[in-house]
Amino acid sequence: MIRAGIIGGTGYTGGELLRILSKHPEVEVVAVTSRREKGRKIHEVHPHLKGFYEIEFIEPDIDRLSECDVVFTAVPHGEAMRYVPELYESGLKVVDLSADYRLRKDKYEEAYGKTHEAYIEAVYGLTELHREEIAKARLVANPGCYPTGAILAAAPLAELELIERVIFDSKSGISGAGVSPTEFTHYPNLHEAIVPYKITDHRHYYEMEQELGRFQEDVRISFTPQVFPGSRGILTNAHIFLKGELEQDELEKIYRKFYDCSYFIRFQKAVRLSYVRGSNFADISINRGADRAVVVSAIDNLVKGASGQAVQNMNVMFGLDEWAGLDFPPLFP
Template structure:
């Protein structure tokens, strides 16, 4: 199958290329970048040296669609809506890694502060919760924080026993993108933990949307932090429940909810970032606080893989009728 990547020069574009170049059923037909036009992919993504001689191209959406069966759009928020409709109209399947199609139009415009010029129906690409991804034409790849957070809490929320969830997430600095900023400047993040947007992070809208879909009225709060790590998101979910639950009850809920979900690993220990690095796995562990209404659930993902490009490839597999794990079934890199 021929695939293209629009906006292939960033971290998510580079990670898509790393995964797709090794996928047994895929040929990367084109990768676009205006900034790096005609430069070799490996001149920007040096880890690809020896695996491809392709160069970045500056193509219109129609030119990409004419050469591809499926297209990934790895462009900034607000940019995808300018190209996705043309791609879909041309008859190709699209997986959008921006936020442009994750939320209802009114919610998107309120959260992102911009007018959505081309709303379209899309399937939210958290495929552990949305099997309809398999029949999607347009898939909206979830944000990195919502992926780890929603997967951590979903089995309990779906049982209708949750009163409130408070998510506390720690992310590696690659989540901020490849362009240097004060937030990613080494002296500002090294030997430091930085909390930001304490109550107003944009990804909260996705968390509330997905968990409310499982059980209407679930209260959700979220605070993100940046840690001095390149990759990974460790999410601690403080889940407050309406009734007493045993560890056996909870494990049963998780095992049933994620039955036949190959990238969910339910642990007897506390998940760590080093155990998922470079992989599409989401590791989940939990502990019941005795004598209270709190259950602590911890999830770990690689923000560039399960939190972005790996999940996009997982969605591509399902949309294309491939085995869900093809091109993704690898052992994480540890330490």
Template sequence: MDIGIIGGSGYTGGELMRLLSQHPEANIKAVTSRSKKGQKISDTHAHLRKIVDLEFEDLTPVEVASRCDIVFTAVPHGTAMQVVPALIKAGIKVVDLSADYRLKTDVFEKTYKLKHTDPREAVYGIPELHPEVSSQQFIANPGCYPTGASLAVAPLASAGLIERVVFDSKSGISGAGVEPSAVSHYPNMAENIQAYKLTTHRHRAEIVQELTRLDGSLKSISFTPHVIPSVRGILTTAHIFVKKQLSQEDVSAIYNDFYNDKPFIRLIKGIPMLGNVRGSNFCDIGFEVEKGSDRIVAISAIDNLVKGASGQAIQNMNLMSGLPETTGLWSPGFAP
């Protein structure tokens, strides 16, 4: 498959190229960046030296489509809606990693304070929750926080057992993007944890959309994110208050049944750790039932740049192309 990446200069674009360079069926044919036109990709992504021997180009969507079978759009929100229509019209497969198509149009406009110029429907690309991915031409790749949060509680939501859920997520600084900021400045971040957008983070809309799709009666969903002094990873703690008391064995049976045939979900005994998933497309999930209470604590661990972004995008690409979803992605995390 010939692959194009529109917007390849950031962390997500670099991670797409790292993973695609190891994919047996993928050939990267075009990578765009207006600001870096004519520059070697390896000058920006030094880890790709001798791996990706291409230059950034400034191409129109039609020009990218003419070279490629599949295109990833790794651009800021508000930008993808300007390029996706031409790609789809050209008849190629598209995986959009921006936020532009993840939400229903009215919810997007309210959440992002933008007028949507291309209000089309797209399947939300968490493959474990959306088997219809395999029949699509166009996929909206999910946000990183919603991936970890939704997967942590989906089995219980699908069973209609959740009364209320509170998510506490902690992300590595790479989730803030490649551009430096006061938050990512070393003296502000080192030996520190920063909570932000305590009740108003945009990704809550995606979490609500996914969980209420599984259980339309679920109304109470809370989410607070934090940044931690780590490069990669999202650890999500979900405090799940259920409608009836369940045993550890009950919950284990529900999760094992729900994720029985999902290769990238690892259900573990104990507490998931970021160090076990960094660099991989796995989502590790562990849980504990609080005895004599209606609370279950579920924890998920993902790499925000892989399962939370580029790896999941390639998982979607595989399914859309009729390949096993593990193709090019079946590798362990970085340890230690």
């Protein structure tokens, strides 16, 4: 059994990691940390997990994680760099769910406005794009939730340098804002509303630029995120203005070839968030219009957009089947 630890187990991503790993056939969770909740049992913080864990939260002490084979860091941006270097140097494999290692050092400092004092080059953990590199990695930077849906929607065309410009219009459930309530997430402020925010300067733009730019240097990207009054899911409409003419069947062939070996990519005639809720699947529909292609992607932001993809990456790092512990259908309705 692979012995797993989680630094930061009380938030939504930490709780989702615990949920998924509780039934993973090859993994045992042996340590979960929280300064605030140390000494409390898992189910006292996550009541939905009662009966699945008997261990208690512990201090985030690296020595207490030494028995692990892999550690997930599910902490806020800027916090992971306090733990990752020591974990990495001790020989453990690490999957970081924060933004601390997703970007090159200069781009991170530009996007987050702070000096990165513990930079290590990591493999960007969008599994469908970097499967071979992830298999050899000891540090994987799990992608952001918005970039996951956006990049998957555009990568097949970027690989062939067929994109003139792409406009990502993305709508997310409020769990993407984290477990701590704020004025922004207060129910009356979101009820019956769709709220755009960081309209032209969301930090996730830099991940889209980095990853699509690996394929096509001249790709032009615009991105606007919005929040809708639901708990889970990200729906992305990728308006892709093409270089040259491509018919519907040609577009479909490009996408099916690119994702031929990707278990969690599903092509649908119609995409709905309710079709992927609670699962690690990314559903994609391809629609050719008069002046552009509109590729729609749907993911669960807490699963494929965070904890599920982290487990998918761990599976690849340890040579397991990519779908191990994740091969379950979505919840519907």
